[in-house]
Amino acid sequence: MRQADAVNRELFTENDKNMSLKEKLISSFMAFENNVDVDHPVHDVRTEAIKNFEAKGFPTKKEEAWKYTSLNSLQKVDFSIFPKQQNALEYKDVKKYFLHEIDSYKIVFIDGIYSSFLSETTHDGVDICLMSSALTKPMYKQIIDVYFNKVASKDESLTTLNTAFSREGAYIYIPKNKMPKKPVEIVHFATGNEAALMLQPRNLIIVEENAEVQIIERHQSLTSNEVLTNSVTEIFAAESAIVDYYKIQNDNATASLIDNTYINQKGKSNVNVHTFSFGGKLTRNNLNFFQNGEYMDSTMKGITILGEKQHVDHHTLVHHIEPNCESHQDYKGIYGENSTGVFNGKIIVDKIAQKTNAFQQNNNILISDKATINTKPQLEIFADDVKCSHGCTIGQLDEDAMFYLQSRGIPRREAQALLMYAFANNVLESVRIPELKTRINKLIAKKLGVNLGFDL
């Protein structure tokens, strides 16, 4: 069997249309090996990972965690695994995808390739640069040994697929007591140079003791050509570190994203992840928190506003491993037209993790008869002295509230938008970059298709 596979690999070339995406990826791995240092210890990790992916393949709807999200149609697309040529973009053409109201560090990729022209990296007291440097340069070797692939799953198939091809992405290292002067934006553009392109960025973020960082991440396709991004981000927050991570998912209708984020937190640290899902074709967010310490706080918030046939699947996991910690989850969803949503929030409280406070809330509004949401809390609590609360609601807009607004002269459509805006907007309270808050507010108003009569 193994041997047969090896033979197959040689027979297939990247352009073979009859190959399944899995086969294509596996055969591409050999081409990939020609371009990386196979003697580097990281390559052992990659080799291990491709074996796992080869054994597991893409997840199917038979697996509980993928019950409501099918990757079948994506696997039928003939994705290019490596972009064939380097592309350039003018800043003025893509300015609107940056939080240009403020100054920021920027790590920008075009079709998976670093764009030094659009980027602004730094080594001034902190490292805000490239994963490709971190994975190859000797000066980073010690850190890579300690952190690379240490919190990411070694058996989840899409994560291992990314690990196998890990070469490029953002590398951020904030030493003890440091805080970069400005937020970091990680932006991935797809230009549509390939008919269909698969991207696998790999990010590593290490925030040492009492250090702090704010990161905004965005994936943006600029054409209607198909894009599939399978991204893995590992975040390590040491004692008393603060990490604010904002994910803006407002991509084109032909772009799909599988986001795998793994966070390892130590005592008294504070990690907040906000996910704004407004665009894209299929989006899967796997957000995993591991609390390795006491007195820490993990926050996961999300606003999802979908229409057309969009699909977003939020899978969160918080593993409370030690006592006296908190986690807060608040996801709001508004589903219109034929859109579908999933929220699956898993909380594990280990036996010794007493005095855990774990909160989870998922509220949804369906504004179309054809939209659906599947929401499910999954609590596995082994400690006895814990406070866990969870709630999920699925509703329509309150007709009494609608009539109240209409009776004041606000047309039905605007009244709907105002109520939806109000419903979602409290999630923004914890956004700590005011310009970003304004920007998200505007995106919400735009997504809801209204020009509200007040300043957002």
Add this chain to the structure above:
Amino acid sequence: MLEIKNLHASVEDKEILRGINLVVNPGEVHAIMGPNGSGKSTLASVIAGKEEFEVTQGSVSLDGEDLEDVAPEERAHKGVFLSFQYPVEIPGVSVTNFMKTAINESRKGRGLEDMPANEMLKLIREKSELLEIDRKFLSRSLNEGFSGGEKKRNEIFQMAMLAPKVAILDETDSGLDIDALRIVANGVNKLKSKDNAVIVITHYQRLLDYIVPDFVHVLHNGKIVKSGCKELAMELEEKGYDWIKQEAAV
């Protein structure tokens, strides 16, 4: 100005209004009284255009125009205002933002430009002072956690902001202490002119001491069973509704 003819309305096949006739002219104040469940709030909602109620017969018209197919927001643009018996709580929308949206949408509905920001602020300041509303109050979420009295005062503040032609005040006096009642009544009276009209729905003479009605109507079982002048309200206060019910039964 407002003309209601043989109005019948039902909800879920249950008839609640059974033939109401009422004409309200500019400059007039009408009081509608009547026992609980007689249909007062339903009448108010039907005038404001709540779609939950189905008009099965008769009509409501404003300035000669039948309102049958007119949406609630368009009725508001034409000058209908309802002060709710139970104002709805809207978390996440501040009083100020709500008011700005309402004003500008109403202006849009009338083909006007947005109100300039400074003019808006001036108007908000003026009307909140009239109703003795604290500044801080305006940045709170609409009606959320407001006391009964605060909700009612906020309703009249909205009325002052929107300057309607016909205002229906549905039990605006309930939940108000005597000082608040005076402030609210004073607000309503200040807004009164020969060009607009007010319909006051109440159980108590108390409010009518401040907002003096030209006509008093008694609603019972979905019909106006008695109309008179302001003395009728005093009589009702003294004797209750039983005699009316008996009269109506005959």
